[in-house]
Amino acid sequence: MSRRDDDIYVVGAARTVFGRFDGEDSELAEQAIRGALADSGLTWSDVQFAVGGTNGETKPDNLVSRMGLTGLPFVTVKNGCATGGVALMTARNGLLAEGDDIACVVGYDNHARGAFNASPARYGIGDWYGETGMMVTTSYFALKIQRYLHEHGIDPRALGYAAEKAFAYASDHPFAWRRKPVSVDEAMDADMINDPLTRFMFCSPDAGATSLVLARGPRAFDLCDRPVRLASVALRGRRPGSFEVFSTWLSPGERTSPSIDASAAAFENAGIVPADVQVAQLQDTESGAEIIHLAETGLVAHGAQAEGYLNGDFAIDGRLPVNTDGGLLANGEPVGASGLRQVYEVVRQLQGRADGQQVPGAPSIGFTHVYGAPGISACTVLMAEGE
Amino acid sequence: MAVNVIDETLFESVDPVVLKGSACTECDAHVFPAMSSCPMCNGTAVQEIALPTQGDVWSWTTQHFEPKAPFRTDEFHPFSIGYVDLGPVIVEGWLVGRTNWTIGEPVRLVLAPAWTEDGELVHTFGFESAGGA
Numbered sequence: 001m002s003r004r005d006d007d008i009y010v011v012g013a014a015r016t017v018f019g020r021f022d023g024e025d026s027e028l029a030e031q032a033i034r035g036a037l038a039d040s041g042l043t044w045s046d047v048q049f050a051v052g053g054t055n056g057e058t059k060p061d062n063l064v065s066r067m068g069l070t071g072l073p074f075v076t077v078k079n080g081c082a083t084g085g086v087a088l089m090t091a092r093n094g095l096l097a098e099g100d101d102i103a104c105v106v107g108y109d110n111h112a113r114g115a116f117n118a119s120p121a122r123y124g125i126g127d128w129y130g131e132t133g134m135m136v137t138t139s140y141f142a143l144k145i146q147r148y149l150h151e152h153g154i155d156p157r158a159l160g161y162a163a164e165k166a167f168a169y170a171s172d173h174p175f176a177w178r179r180k181p182v183s184v185d186e187a188m189d190a191d192m193i194n195d196p197l198t199r200f201m202f203c204s205p206d207a208g209a210t211s212l213v214l215a216r217g218p219r220a221f222d223l224c225d226r227p228v229r230l231a232s233v234a235l236r237g238r239r240p241g242s243f244e245v246f247s248t249w250l251s252p253g254e255r256t257s258p259s260i261d262a263s264a265a266a267f268e269n270a271g272i273v274p275a276d277v278q279v280a281q282l283q284d285t286e287s288g289a290e291i292i293h294l295a296e297t298g299l300v301a302h303g304a305q306a307e308g309y310l311n312g313d314f315a316i317d318g319r320l321p322v323n324t325d326g327g328l329l330a331n332g333e334p335v336g337a338s339g340l341r342q343v344y345e346v347v348r349q350l351q352g353r354a355d356g357q358q359v360p361g362a363p364s365i366g367f368t369h370v371y372g373a374p375g376i377s378a379c380t381v382l383m384a385e386g387e
Numbered sequence: 388m389a390v391n392v393i394d395e396t397l398f399e400s401v402d403p404v405v406l407k408g409s410a411c412t413e414c415d416a417h418v419f420p421a422m423s424s425c426p427m428c429n430g431t432a433v434q435e436i437a438l439p440t441q442g443d444v445w446s447w448t449t450q451h452f453e454p455k456a457p458f459r460t461d462e463f464h465p466f467s468i469g470y471v472d473l474g475p476v477i478v479e480g481w482l483v484g485r486t487n488w489t490i491g492e493p494v495r496l497v498l499a500p501a502w503t504e505d506g507e508l509v510h511t512f513g514f515e516s517a518g519g520a
Contacts, residue, residue, distance in 0.1 A: 120457070126394050126396070126420070127394070127457060128393040128397065128511065130454075130456075130457040130458060131393060131457050131458060131459045131501070131502075132393060132459075132481065132501055132511045133450055133454040133458040133460070133466065133468075134468055134479060135457075135458075136450065136454045138452075139450055139468050142448035143446045143447070143448050143468065143469070143470060143479075144446070146446045146447060146448055146490070147445065147446035147470070147490070150446070150490045191451070192449070192451050193451055193452060194448040194449065194450060194451065195447070195448045195451075195487075196448075197448075240416075240426070247479065248419055248420060248478070248479050249408070249417075249418050249419040249476050249477060249478050250445075250470060250476075250477040250479075251416060251427065251476065252472060252474070252475070252477055
């Protein structure tokens with residue numbers, strides 16, 4: 001196998017347990033960075049370029065005060081739910097542009113309980129929108145999946161299948177937050193939050209951190225027995241026709257999505273098609289998001305999702321295991337860490353050392369997808385490469 | 388007596404109630420509330436227009452928990468929100484009168500009481516069932 005100098009590999013990965021955390025969020029970040037460095041056999045002084053993301057108030061670039069004042073450039077990203085994907089892309093670009101060999105990426109957050117509370121002014125909307133109770137993320141998700149189920153004739157029980165799958169995976173995953181299994185009926189019959197979504201169909205903001213160490217070129221194979229190649233990473237924003245959070249109006253024309261565009265670019269740049277994917281991570285802020293993103297990324301046809309769940313296609317021994325760590329539903333969403341958690345899980349699966357359920361058959365191609373406000377998506381294709 | 392509304396710039400007229408949007412003279416995109424440029428084609432030749440007052444439910448949900456501030460209410464009860472297809476544009480607003488809706492059902496624009504301020508009701512816009520079923 002040819003190994004090129006501009007190939008980028010994951011050579012170290014670590015995450016914290018996600019959930020409630022009483023300490024400072026930068027403690028979590030430090031824990032993840034130290035874990036990823038240990039996993040790679042490197043030290044902080046080996047790192048030439050760092051990128052950190054959080055949605056909170058702390059400054060990621062100040063993590064050098066915990067890790068060591070080595071003088072390295074440390075870039076901060078803040079792109080909402082897509083922060084992890086953007087951080088990873090920024091690190092890759094940094095390595096390639098600077099000709100560096102080693103980069104470290106970290107994402108972390110420690111959120112207060114309850115749904116995120118957004119300010120209308122930050123989104124350029126009048127106060128009336130928040131005052132009338134429409135500036136609520138959960139209602140956006142509900143309105144979007146309600147329409148999607150209708151347009152594609154999907155049985156709403158698919159929402160329950162997605163929840164059941166998430167908590168089944170999480171019950172075996174030592175780092176997941178919500179690890180109690182939930183049946184389809186329990187999920188469907190639980191308290192309604194925003195029709196058609198119940199309590200078990202939403203993720204909650206929580207705390208956690210994830211870190212990756214990247215290496216450029218053949219050196220990756222000196223550092224790691226089973227480096228995973230970052231075959232592509234693509235970031236896209238919204239075009240006219242996308243249905244985004246806090247939209248006071250929608251156009252009646254063709255529906256577009258940044259997830260469609262970012263996933264297509266990621267597959268094309270990696271030289272594969274969606275059918276090649278053997279393990280995937282999709283943004284499942286709620287059950288409906290997983291259902292929509294299965295199709296927007298091209299992994300499943302629009303309208304075929306409910307059947308896919310029923311067939312067990314997305315279970316560990318299915319055609320396409322999805323969100324094998326329980327996804328956001330079971331891990332919650334520390335916004336800065338969430339996208340990197342996805343990459344962490346796929347890397348571990350491709351290395352054959354999953355923390356929870358291991359995809360059988362030595363999968364070699366993985367995919368991750370994040371999506372967030374105000375309409376951005378970042379996707380990666382990851383490939384295990386043998387000797 | 389004048390009717391108090393949440394934001395006068397949203398309305399072409401309060402009685403009868405009509406929403407004010409804007410339309411792009413280049414690409415014909417309609418938006419709500421009115422904007423000074425077109426977010427679809429980036430053109431600046433836009434004009435304010437009165438939006439249709441009748442449409443169909445495009446999607447809906449019911450808000451079962453009380454939103455955090457800046458939400459204002461005298462007393463919280465679950466309420467419905469929807470997107471209503473008015474033809475040239477799909478507008479988000481309250482669906483009033485019940486908490487269970489069907490995509491495609493006809494609705495019409497109304498003023499709905501939102502909260503009390505200084506002893507007087509403040510109204511927002513909403514859509515109520517236009518019957519027919």
